[in-house]
């Protein structure tokens with residue numbers, strides 16, 4: 229591995245420290261080398277509204293320390309006034325000689341950084357570990373290209389792909405270790421989303437700062453565990469209660485609640501990524517409508533051996549295997565005795 233790739237990997241690691249905290253901004257890490265190629269600073273974008281990674285790394289240095297040096301950053305430096313001034317201006321002011329980038333900034337508001345740097349004679353090396361860089365910011369790039377939140381579906385199944393028995397018993401399919409890991413994954417996303425059916429069947433708490441519940445006919449008991457913490461949005465087709473005794477619950481009402489409408493409303497509210505934890509009907513609807521950007525499938529070494537047990541995905545009715553939706557396996561993780569398989573759209 230060349231030196232820039234090695235440093236870029238460190239940028240990815242730095243960026244990941246802020247997972248779950250930068251939304252709607254991307255994850256960015258930065259390294260600064262002096263004119264002799266010695267690492268003199270590092271930084272990352274810690275939180276939405278705070279300094280970008282380049283600014284974080286450069287402001288730790290004396291004014292002349294980075295002259296003729298190299299700045300390595302996983303995303304094209306921004307070229308606009310947002311919450312902070314353009315990073316390109318600070319790079320130019322600090323007289324760096326070279327900037328090394330992994331991903332291009334496809335956000336039309338912030339892009340143009342490379343052109344600006346090249347215009348003043350700074351050498352720009354582009355596309356270092358670009359695929360990995362794009363993967364790191366899959367949420368950000370999906371938000372920009374699709375103008376909707378990134379959707380991750382999570383399910384915990386038996387070997388035969390079942391999430392509960394026909395009587396609805398589902399506790400517990402996977403081990404505490406797998407469930408703990410799932411709780412960790414949740415935190416990376418802006419919100420979790422579930423259904424009235426899952427709330428009624430399992431009465432889960434699903435701890436998270438933002439929770440979305442689809443309850444078209446207002447069947448849920450508002451004293452259920454899930455409503456006890458977090459900011460909650462209930463999507464419903466019914467007229468919400470006139471007196472809302474729960475200050476943390478907001479009802480979003482429409483005559484016909486569709487997944488398209490839900491995603492539009494969430495995006496408007498700057499909820500940029502959603503972790504869907506539900507049964508087969510709702511996960512199946514997301515798959516059918518093409519909204520499964522990522523799937524986390526935890527599999528326990530158990531077989532219900534019963535076709536009437538509920539399936540992890542149950543949103544379609546097909547006759548040919550060729551009509552199945554295809555996914556690409558991107559990661560496997562052993563969480564003994566269980567396993568986690570992660571899939572993405574091909």
Ligand SMILES: NC(=O)c1ccc[n+]([C@@H]2O[C@H](COP(=O)([O-])OP(=O)(O)OC[C@H]3O[C@@H](n4cnc5c(N)ncnc54)[C@H](OP(=O)(O)O)[C@@H]3O)[C@@H](O)[C@H]2O)c1
Nearest residue numbers: 383384391398423424425429443444506507508509510513
């Ligand atoms: N193992 C796991 O990972 C896991 C995770 C969660 C739940 N579960 C189990 O799954 C079972 C529940 O599964 P389920 O299949 O019966 O229910 P589900 O998939 O959790 O939810 C179905 C509900 O989602 C809403 N919905 C579905 N498609 C929709 C669409 N296109 N637009 C709007 N709303 C839509 C509807 O709610 P409304 O009609 O109320 O609006 C529908 O009744 C429970 O037994 C639970 O224990 C297992």
